[in-house]
Amino acid sequence: MAALTQDEAAPMVRRAHLARQTLVFAGLLALFAVAFVVSLCVGRFSVPATRALELIWLGATDPWRELTTIEERIVLLVRAPRVVLAALAGAGLALSGAALQGVFRNPLVSPDILGISQGAAFGGALGIMLGIWGFPLISMVFISGMAAVILVGLISRINGRSETITVILSGLVVSSMFSAVVSLLQFVADPNTSLPAIVYWLMGSFATATWERTLIAAPGLIIGGVLLWMLRFRLNILSLDEAEAQSLGARTSRERWLVFGLIAVIVGSQVAVSGIIGWIGIVIPHACRLLVGHDHRALLPASVVLGAGFMVIIDTLARTATAAEIPLGVITALVGAPIFALLLRNHYRERNGS
Amino acid sequence: MVSLTRFATRGLLAAALSGLLAHGAAAEEIIFKDQENREVKLAKAAERIVSIVIPMASTVIALDGGTKKLVGMNPTAKSAVLEGILSKIFPETKDIPSDVTAPNFVPNIEALTATNPDLVIQWGGRGNDIVAPITNAGLNAMLILYGTEQLTRDYMTMTSRAIGKPERIKELVEWRDRVQKDIEAKAKAIPQDKKPSTLYIARALSEIATTGTKGSYNAWYMELVGGRNASAELNGTVTINKEQIAQWDPEIIFLNAFEAKLDVNWVYNDPILSLTKAARNKRVYKMPLGGYRWDPPNQESPLAWMWTANLTQPDIFKYDLRAEMKTAYKTLYNYDITDADIDSILWMKEQSGSANYAQFKAK
Numbered sequence: 001m002a003a004l005t006q007d008e009a010a011p012m013v014r015r016a017h018l019a020r021q022t023l024v025f026a027g028l029l030a031l032f033a034v035a036f037v038v039s040l041c042v043g044r045f046s047v048p049a050t051r052a053l054e055l056i057w058l059g060a061t062d063p064w065r066e067l068t069t070i071e072e073r074i075v076l077l078v079r080a081p082r083v084v085l086a087a088l089a090g091a092g093l094a095l096s097g098a099a100l101q102g103v104f105r106n107p108l109v110s111p112d113i114l115g116i117s118q119g120a121a122f123g124g125a126l127g128i129m130l131g132i133w134g135f136p137l138i139s140m141v142f143i144s145g146m147a148a149v150i151l152v153g154l155i156s157r158i159n160g161r162s163e164t165i166t167v168i169l170s171g172l173v174v175s176s177m178f179s180a181v182v183s184l185l186q187f188v189a190d191p192n193t194s195l196p197a198i199v200y201w202l203m204g205s206f207a208t209a210t211w212e213r214t215l216i217a218a219p220g221l222i223i224g225g226v227l228l229w230m231l232r233f234r235l236n237i238l239s240l241d242e243a244e245a246q247s248l249g250a251r252t253s254r255e256r257w258l259v260f261g262l263i264a265v266i267v268g269s270q271v272a273v274s275g276i277i278g279w280i281g282i283v284i285p286h287a288c289r290l291l292v293g294h295d296h297r298a299l300l301p302a303s304v305v306l307g308a309g310f311m312v313i314i315d316t317l318a319r320t321a322t323a324a325e326i327p328l329g330v331i332t333a334l335v336g337a338p339i340f341a342l343l344l345r346n347h348y349r350e351r352n353g354s
Numbered sequence: 355m356v357s358l359t360r361f362a363t364r365g366l367l368a369a370a371l372s373g374l375l376a377h378g379a380a381a382e383e384i385i386f387k388d389q390e391n392r393e394v395k396l397a398k399a400a401e402r403i404v405s406i407v408i409p410m411a412s413t414v415i416a417l418d419g420g421t422k423k424l425v426g427m428n429p430t431a432k433s434a435v436l437e438g439i440l441s442k443i444f445p446e447t448k449d450i451p452s453d454v455t456a457p458n459f460v461p462n463i464e465a466l467t468a469t470n471p472d473l474v475i476q477w478g479g480r481g482n483d484i485v486a487p488i489t490n491a492g493l494n495a496m497l498i499l500y501g502t503e504q505l506t507r508d509y510m511t512m513t514s515r516a517i518g519k520p521e522r523i524k525e526l527v528e529w530r531d532r533v534q535k536d537i538e539a540k541a542k543a544i545p546q547d548k549k550p551s552t553l554y555i556a557r558a559l560s561e562i563a564t565t566g567t568k569g570s571y572n573a574w575y576m577e578l579v580g581g582r583n584a585s586a587e588l589n590g591t592v593t594i595n596k597e598q599i600a601q602w603d604p605e606i607i608f609l610n611a612f613e614a615k616l617d618v619n620w621v622y623n624d625p626i627l628s629l630t631k632a633a634r635n636k637r638v639y640k641m642p643l644g645g646y647r648w649d650p651p652n653q654e655s656p657l658a659w660m661w662t663a664n665l666t667q668p669d670i671f672k673y674d675l676r677a678e679m680k681t682a683y684k685t686l687y688n689y690d691i692t693d694a695d696i697d698s699i700l701w702m703k704e705q706s707g708s709a710n711y712a713q714f715k716a717k
Contacts, residue, residue: 044598070600070629077625078597128560131615190430191458192408192612197560200593207561207595323585324592325561 021298024291028302032087032309039083039316044323045074056080082209082319083312085217089206089274090284090311092221092266094303097281098288099228102239102296103259104164110281111267114167114260115174119148120271122178125185125198138216138272145268148174149260161253164242167260203327204277206315213273220269224262228300231259235296277328279336280307286343386512389505390478390497399518400473400494404466405431406455406484407498409652410475410513412440412645416653416686417514417522421447426454426469431646437614438643439699443689463487473516501569503534506651525685526653533656534578537663540670541580550605552581552666553632554649556591558609558616562599565591571651572608579663580670581606596626606666607632609640611647616640617704636709639665644679644699645686657682661700661714668710675700675714 041052052075058065059076067073096111104113111117123144127137156162156170182202189195228235237250238259245252270277288302314335318326384396404426405411411427412435418424421444427435432452435441441448454466459477461484466474474488478497488495496516498509507527514523554572557563566588567573573583584604585594607630609616621627621638632638641648641658648658660678663671676696683691693716697703700714 044595045601067625070626073625073629074597074600078595187456187458187460188429189457190433190612192430193557194560195458196557196563196591200561205561205593207593319595319597323587323594323598324589325595327593 021292025302025305028291028305028309032305032312035309035312035316036083036087039086039312040075040079042316042320043074043079044320045070047071047075077211078209081211081214082206082315085209085214085273086206086311086315087308088214088218088221089270089277090280090314091304091308092225092270093277093280093311094284094288094307095225095228095300096263096266098285098296098299098303099231099235099259100263100281101285102235102299103256104168105239105241106168107286108282109168110278111263112175112276112278112281114171114264115148115152115178116145116264116267117271117276118175118178118182119151120145120268121182121202121276122148122185124201124271124275125182125189128194128197128201129185129189131194135216138213141272142220142268144178145271146264148178149264153257153260162257164256167256200327201275203329204275204332205318205325205328206274207319207325209273217269217273220265224266224269225304228259228262228266231255231262232296232300235259235300239294239296274328277311277332279332279340280311283332283336283340283343284310286340286347290343290347384516384518386515388478388496388512389499389509392495392497394473394494394496394516396472396494396516400516402469402471403473403475403513403517404454404469404471405475406459406461407475407477408434409646409650410498410509411435413510413653414475414513414517415440415444415447416645417510417519417526418517419522419686419688420444421450423517424450425471426451426466428452428455428457428459430457434643434646438645438647439691439695440645440687442695443645443683443687459484461487463491467491467493475513500651501571503530503571503574503651503655506571506655510653529682529685530656533659537578537659537671541578541663541667544580544667544670549580549582550637550666551584551602552576552606552608553584553599553602553604554608554610556610556649557613558620559613561593562595563591563593564588572649575655575659575662576608576666579659580667581662596624599630600626603630605631605635606637607639608662609638610649611641611643612649617701618708636707637665639705639708639711640701642699642701645683653686654682664713665710668713672713676716 040056041049051071055072055075059080067076093111100109100111100113101107120141123141124137127140132140152167152170152174155173156166158166186195186198189198234250234255237245237248238252238255242252284307285303288299288306292298292302314328314331318328318331382398384399386394388394401423402425403414403423405414406428408428408431411424411431414424415421427450429452435447451469453462454469455461459480472494474493474495476485476488476495476497478499485495485497496512499505507530511523511527514520553564554576555562556565564585565572567583567586568589576583584602607621609618617640618638621633627633642661644654646652646654648654657679660673660675664673664675679696680691683689702714705711
């Protein structure tokens with residue numbers, strides 16, 4: 001009798017779960033779509049919303065059209081690449097955060113932990129000091145971000161294997177090393193030109209977004225993201241306890257480094273074009289876990305959509321609230337930290353209650 | 355403006371009076387209050403001066419009429435000297451040490467003491483942390499404040515007295531006063547709707563920054579010459595985006611002289627900025643770099659105002675800038691400036707295609 005009810009109940013539970021997941025994803029996608037379109041319609045230069053929508057339609061249907069009026073150029077050359085880049089960067093950061101928290105089985109790690117951001121920041125600060133701009137600067141940032149991860153790998157590898165804790169600690173070591181060098185560069189930078197540029201860049205911004213920069217960052221963000229998505233089953237296994245994961249046939253060390261490598265590609269690409277943006281990689285995955293649960297098959301796509309939507313909203317605030325651009329790091333922390341605190345409290349209150 | 359000039363005369367009078375008093379007290383001793391209201395006491399006229407403040411290095415050279423008294427400067431001041439004409443007029447400037455301070459005005463006390471200075475010029479209003487090390491090392495610090503023409507005249511006067519050449523500053527301040535009054539008189543008749551909106555871009559290459567009106571020297575002289583600061587609504591120097599510039603749609607754009615790799619093509623090649631009124635009418639200009647960069651207050655400021663005036667209100671101001679520069683460089687540096695020097699200071703090669711720029715061509 002009992003066995004029968006269970007058999008009957010299981011599909012129902014599954015169906016209810018599926019319905020809930022579908023609803024959540026529909027909600028997230030709608031939020032993202034609205035944020036994306038609204039963001040294209042607002043800005044410091046006033047373009048009527050209907051005209052902006054018309055221009056977006058024209059831009060989407062005939063992308064190679066010659067753009068002559070200032071309205072067209074504002075919407076399609078200033079806003080569109082910026083919104084697309086913000087969405088991609090937000091998605092990449094949230095995805096990286098979700099994957100890393102799974103791999104480390106630690107809810108507090110974020111993409112900064114592997115030293116990528118600080119390594120990349122070093123490349124950027126050095127580039128700005130040397131007066132390098134544009135594509136060479138971006139490649140320099142990317143390379144130094146990758147170098148930081150490789151360094152973490154070398155330091156944490158002891159007797160042919162690297163443990164989670166040594167990886168975290170090595171990341172910390174490499175991070176603080178690079179941030180010290182960044183401080184040194186700030187110390188010797190020209191206070192009239194390169195110093196403010198470095199400081200601003202370290203606080204993160206999409207203000208310089210162009211299609212060119214978006215296309216430079218896009219391959220890394222998209223390929224890294226797709227490959228991480230393909231590893232979603234592996235991530236479920238890696239998030240188990242070490243012995244359990246190995247008994248399921250996972251070669252934990254190798255797979256973990258594969259994940260780190262992909263995250264380095266994603267975060268390196270993001271920092272290269274928009275500086276260091278904190279909080280997204282930690283707030284979004286947590287919010288998504290509350291919405292869709294711990295299964296990476298649902299968690300990863302949810303993080304992508306919510307991360308993209310959240311980043312677009314934050315960036316829209318940054319560029320429209322005042323005549324001056326507000327640094328993103330300031331808004332993500334101001335918005336992200338209280339949300340995170342609320343989520344944490346609710347989560348633990350519920351857990352203690354049940 | 356009236357109150358400003360009244361202030362100027364009052365400041366000069368006070369300076370002259372206290373100078374007399376100081377002379378009365380002791381034959382050689384020089385005592386004065388700096389702009390943070392601290393007493394600066396020199397046993398005799400300063401012979402060895404270090405300027406941690408960037409534009410003051412070249413001002414000290416101009417006040418002294420040579421490089422003998424400047425024994426140390428900010429690395430950023432040195433880059434201006436090496437990029438500009440001072441290294442040609444005074445080749446020995448390239449040997450003046452610049453390790454006495456970090457670019458951010460934090461002094462390196464050992465290197466500073468090693469130059470054995472009897473006066474160190476430092477910024478006031480930026481906290482005691484960059485001042486205390488100097489005074490703790492037993493050195494004489496003179497603190498100056500940034501921002502207005504009046505403050506600039508006052509600290510230049512102060513420095514001139516400190517180096518024992520109080521008579522030298524008179525002609526320089528008189529020149530500033532004369533040019534300012536001349537511009538004011540001519541600009542008074544300009545109706546508000548004939549004042550073009552002008553935008554000064556303080557940084558362009560890594561991020562775009564511009565400045566509000568309050569406390570900005572650039573905004574002050576842009577308005578002095580009959581322009582309107584396009585970015586008046588801002589507060590201080592802040593980062594903005596191109597969309598905001600399109601919204602302001604300035605009629606004239608001035609680019610800073612700090613970024614060596616920046617030129618007018620940065621505006622003309624940009625899909626958004628090239629559609630502004632300034633770009634369509636070819637009224638985009640990079641600030642000249644002479645004895646110092648012309649954007650902030652310095653010993654050559656009247657030249658910067660005349661240059662800006664001729665470009666902002668070409669129908670009203672017709673200064674013969676080349677002649678003015680020849681006189682000024684003779685007075686400031688005792689140097690006969692050549693036409694080729696002037697061409698490179700004014701970026702004739704880079705921006706001769708800009709509107710109204712042909713007036714600066716050599717005749």
